[in-house]
Amino acid sequence: MKKESVSLAIFIDALGWEILQSHHFLDEELIHKQDLRTIFGYSATCDPTILTGALPRDHGHFSFYAYDPEHSPFRGSLFIQLMRLVPKALSSRNRVRNIAGRIIKRRLQYTGYFNIYNMPFRLLHLFDYTEKKDLYQKGGINSGLDTIMDYARDNRVDFFLADWKASEVENLASLTQAITDENRNCTFAYLYMASMDAILHQYGKNHQQVTDKIAWYENQLNTLVSTAKEHYKEVRLFIFSDHGMTNVHTDFNLMQLVEDTGLRFGKDYAAVYDSTMARFWFIKGESEAPIRAVLEKIPQGHILSPETLKKWGVDFPGQRYGQLFFLMNPGVLIVPSHMGERTIAGMHGYSPEDKDSTASFSSNVKLETYPKGLEDLYTLFKQEIDRCQTPKM
Ligand SMILES: [Zn+2]
Numbered sequence: 514m515k516k517e518s519v520s521l522a523i524f525i526d527a528l529g530w531e532i533l534q535s536h537h538f539l540d541e542e543l544i545h546k547q548d549l550r551t552i553f554g555y556s557a558t559c560d561p562t563i564l565t566g567a568l569p570r571d572h573g574h575f576s577f578y579a580y581d582p583e584h585s586p587f588r589g590s591l592f593i594q595l596m597r598l599v600p601k602a603l604s605s606r607n608r609v610r611n612i613a614g615r616i617i618k619r620r621l622q623y624t625g626y627f628n629i630y631n632m633p634f635r636l637l638h639l640f641d642y643t644e645k646k647d648l649y650q651k652g653g654i655n656s657g658l659d660t661i662m663d664y665a666r667d668n669r670v671d672f673f674l675a676d677w678k679a680s681e682v683e684n685l686a687s688l689t690q691a692i693t694d695e696n697r698n699c700t701f702a703y704l705y706m707a708s709m710d711a712i713l714h715q716y717g718k719n720h721q722q723v724t725d726k727i728a729w730y731e732n733q734l735n736t737l738v739s740t741a742k743e744h745y746k747e748v749r750l751f752i753f754s755d756h757g758m759t760n761v762h763t764d765f766n767l768m769q770l771v772e773d774t775g776l777r778f779g780k781d782y783a784a785v786y787d788s789t790m791a792r793f794w795f796i797k798g799e800s801e802a803p804i805r806a807v808l809e810k811i812p813q814g815h816i817l818s819p820e821t822l823k824k825w826g827v828d829f830p831g832q833r834y835g836q837l838f839f840l841m842n843p844g845v846l847i848v849p850s851h852m853g854e855r856t857i858a859g860m861h862g863y864s865p866e867d868k869d870s871t872a873s874f875s876s877n878v879k880l881e882t883y884p885k886g887l888e889d890l891y892t893l894f895k896q897e898i899d900r901c902q903t904p905k906m
Pocket of ligand 1: 527556710711714861
């Protein structure tokens with residue numbers, strides 16, 4: 514006998530509205546496709562918003578590094594001190610950094626996504642790492658907010674949660690197993706797929722690899738939905754992304770311009786150079802004017818006003834993630850940055866109002882209200898979890 518209903522929430526990282534519109538994708542199944550407003554930041558900002566329905570200032574996640582020498586987990590690490598002695602030609606290699614990152618993560622016992630990226634070993638002790646815990650597990654959100662997964666756990670719902678450390682193929686197989694298992698009545702599934710993002714970073718958004726990957730998803734999801742339909746009377750499908758992707762056309766050495774002021778990093782000021790924005794802290798108040806003067810002369814980007822930060826929900830208590838934010842124009846990449854030494858074909862994390870940043874949402878069911886932004890997905894998934902529950906007497 515068929516089970517009642519299952520809701521499948523399929524998260525395809527970086528499948529933006531611009532990309533979705535220019536491809537055929539499950540056209541017979543998805544009766545509704547729309548743009549979805551993203552959040553300013555990276556996946557580290559967007560994913561907690563999807564999971565909690567809260568804006569960054571309320572969930573406390575933004576980017577991996579925040580200037581906070583007092584609470585830096587990297588302070589006093591003998592291993593990091595040793596790495597500082599390794600010549601840059603070696604220590605800036607991705608392979609070396611990945612191995613070092615794994616060693617540091619193990620020592621710190623972090624369960625979240627951990628990557629030291631391109632942050633120099635000599636600067637690590639000035640920064641806190643902001644995603645220490647697994648977001649999908651209880652207590653994973655910095656501000657202590659509950660997630661949609663916590664809601665499902667608290668209500669003892671039989672749900673499926675993909676393992677973000679496993680591959681897409683492995684996760685698709687375990688989801689198939691969960692919905693075909695006769696001893697289970699899985700009513701809600703959350704499947705996270707990361708490869709689209711990696712392909713878009715590597716090739717940009719107009720490449721055959723992108724088209725091929727979308728066709729692969731179409732194929733896999735068609736199989737998944739037909740399998741689900743064999744086991745459930747109703748299969749409710751929701752496909753969404755966290756942001757889009759912008760083709761990079763210009764590399765910009767912002768770090769050099771700031772260093773040319775002669776101000777000392779860690780003494781006068783501190784900065785995190787993410788790939789599309791730089792965030793500054795003024796350790797000595799008088800460093801602000803010369804840094805502002807340099808930034809104001811750069812036509813490839815602009816300083817974000819306090820009003821904009823507030824509107825985008827990134828006005829953090831205590832200016833946790835920076836006292837001044839400088840954002841590059843869409844397509845301009847900071848190279849080198851603390852995220853990477855070299856350029857890349859695609860990047861996200863530009864203005865959330867730019868068309869290429871916009872995320873996407875699609876479904877095979879008619880809804881009374883459709884989500885407008887990432888923060889609305891929480892309410893939608895909560896309703897999906899609720900509707901499958903047997904009414905309480
Ligand atoms: Zn990405």
